[in-house]
Amino acid sequence: MARKITDKVTWVGKIDWELEEFHGHEFTTRKGSSYNSYLIRDEKTALIDTVWKPFDEEFVANLKREVDLSSIDYIIMNHNEIDHSGALPALMREIPDTPIYCTRKGEEIIRGHYHADWNFVNVKTGDRLSLGAAELIFIEAPMLHWPDTMFTYLTGENILFSNDGFGQHYATESLYNDAADQGELWAEAVKYYANILNPFSPMVARKLAEIQKLDLPLQLICPSHGVIWKDNPAQIVEAYAKWAAAYQENQVTLIYDSMWNATRRMAECIAEGIKEAAPETTVKLYNAAVDDKTEICTEVFKSKAILIGSSTVNNGYLYSIAGILEMIKGLKFKQKKAAAFGSYGWSGEAVKQLSEYLEKSGFALVNEGLRCPWQPDETKLEECRAYGREFAKSL
Structure with missing residues (x-):
């Protein structure tokens, strides 16, 4: 079921209550997970990311109930691992000419997964895409945690769509961080960082510094797994800065x-x-x-x-x-x-x-x-x- 986040942004993802393992058998997900996809409607309409392959037909059917697929002007793929891009082939069967905005490496990975010659538009840090009153600003984030990864920032709404950055494998109806069980949420957040992002901590630290220099106001951080950081979103950024600095406790x-x-x-x-x-x-x-x-x-x-x-x-x-x-x-x-x-x-x-x-x-x-x-x-x-x-x- 779609859930409105702001006047312009709607969550159109999938909560996976039954997921127990991820990345094959490498990562255990005892609290399930979610695959967060976001629909932005301004003068133009953009879809950010899709969901995992097993839910592709369900995703497209639900999306049809929310929006006329032919009205989607742009598809933004922040990262193209199959838990994010898995529904892309099913969606592109419906709207095959819709441009897909991604990094150059992102195009390479999508082609490697699906062997399709879609309408790719490569973007890099600082590139902008006008939706009307608002703009999307693209920020490359290679190795957070794949080489194709990027973040997308929505002006006006002040939302950072961070894909795997700031995420958690955590299934909850709460949608927002302030409504979730705080013990569970932070346990899953640190587990996610330790097992997925820690190898790339030097890149995490550099990217956090770069984002800070951009001085973008942040109302929401919307990752592609787990909760949306609504209440004091800076707290997860601060946690990442701490975790990226050779973290240890006593x-x-x-x-x-x-x-x-x-x-x-x-x-x-x-x-x-x-x-x-x-x-x-x-x-x-x-x-x-x-x-x-x-x-x-x-x-x-x-x-x-x-x-x-x-x-x-x-x-x-x-x-x-x-x-x-x-x-x-x-x-x-x-x-x-x-x-x-x-x-x-x-x-x-x-x-x-x-x-x-x-x-x-x-x-x-x-x-x-x-x-x-x-x-x-x-x-x-x-x-x-x-x-x-x-x-x-x-x-």
Whole structure:
């Protein structure tokens, strides 16, 4: 159902209550998501973005109830990943000659997805498109989070259509940030940044500075996932500035997997030692084999240091640890410390390999790690607590 935002702007997107995973199986979306599309009506009519492919026919049918499709003068594609452009082929079957405004890279990606020769108009930062009383101003935002991404600003209404910037995978009827559950909203916002935008933090910081220099008044920030920032939209901009600056809280996160619980017991005792030495520090433990990988990466983002633990198996570490390490490496966390630990039987290579991988992933190693043969006895468990205490002091 379409929902009016201002006299000129109407939300025509789709709330996806059932979505549980995104980007294949990479990102878990326990709170669902939304695909926000916006219809702007002035002397000319523009549509900003579409929705995900599974909802393409529904999207076009709903759009027909809201507007005569032939009256749409321009289609603005801020970013062309399929969750935003998926309904474009169905829409273009109805209005095939309508110009599509996007970056040059955006045209390349749309052609790569759909192999169609539509009427593309390439735009760059500073280009303007008159709708009558209002104008659209285009702002390229490459690698936030794809190379084709741009923002679109609507004058008069003072709205920034930011696509994946400032978004959240969050399904809610509330539509606006001030009406949403604040705990859920901010948890999803930080999770979204940590798992999608953090690798591009230097570009985020530069783009925020560029937008600030443009000195555009902001009444609303309308992303393509989650809520619209209506109440104090500057707060999410300020949060992004903070998150982009090698963000960390006073937190240590331990991530482990364990074959016969020996490494688990080590993790718990190391955590006890950290808390003894630094009671004000938040300490969290996650089993990579069973806990939500997107949540784990979010906690790494929030941490000033992490410890990775694994049993040694087949002269290496467990595959659940390999998987989460690959995700952590790809997210390019900065200015965080790390160490490794684990139990072993007769070879014990895992800790050394984990240390090497952490260092290669940009973490500063606190020490060479801690190994424990077989099941730790009370002496070894006390050694783990002491290790935790020393680790805390090193921070």
